[in-house]
Amino acid sequence: MEKIGLVGVGAMGSALLERLKLAGVQATVYDCHPPALDAARSLGAHVAGSAAEVAAASTIVDVVVRTDEEVLDCTLGNGGILESANPDTLVILHSTILPQTTRKVAEAARKRSVHVIDACMLGVPRAVKAGQLIFVVGGAMELVERARPHLLKMGKQVIHMGGLGAGNVGKLIKNLISGAETLMMHEALQLGETEGLRFPQVLEMLQQVDSESLLDRWRNVFDPSSPTPTPRLGRNVFQKDVPLAGELARRDGLQLPIIEQLEAAAKRLVNEKGKS
Secondary structure (H helix, E strand, O other), rough: OOOOOEOOOEEEEEEEHHHHHOOHHHOOEEEHHHHHHHHHHHOOOOOOOHHHHHHOOEEEEEOOOOOHHHHHHHHHHOOHHHHHHOOOOOEOOOOOOOOHHHHHHHHHHOOOOEEEEEEEEEEEEEHHHHOOOOOOEEEOHHHHHHHHHHHHHOOOEEEEEEOHHHHHHHHHHHHHHHHHHHHHHHHHHHHHHOOOOHHHHHHHHHHHHHHHHHHHHHHHOOOOOOOOOOEOOOOOOOHHHHHHHHHHHHHHOOOHHHHHHHHHHHHHHHHHHHHO
């Protein structure tokens, strides 16, 4: 039976810990923030004095810290996981970090016969607590399969994206699209406000008419048999409507750089399509 350790029991880590408790799993944990350790102790976790102590007591170690620097520190630094991890320990990096960071940790771990995969989390703490978490995972198939029963105690789905670091890339793409949608919406609403449309009115309209997301119809937009992800071009949106939005912003005297870049990108796509 695997012995579970967690390094990082903040908002996401403590939510994972709650799921493990529901599954009857007691974990050994460490966090540099004392109140987080107090909360973990109240959930029945065994509190260690360092990441190294967690690793020494565990066969699977979940790393749930925030940044690339924190991942490197708690794995490779003094008192870090690799300082005392036993051979065949599996370290699961859950943080949203660069794939190069994951590979750096894995390279150092390999010298100690320790395994590493990345299992990035799609979900906020309340979704984790509700059992709705999805993991996008990168790493060798046999390691992912070893981790799968453990991951499914904390979430509802494990999606194996590919080799080491593929989960990091998948998570970054997901968050890039989510962030871009919000930033784009911000500029579009500014355009509406300038033309006399209050933003709640615009959002209500979009909620009523935009019932199907791009992902529901992506095969109509992107050709899965194509060697490149170039979208199919409709007659209006890229050729006329996106440039018209850019023109309206200029006439209103607005500086909306995302809309400007979208207009330029739409024109490039149309020109490239015309040459092919």
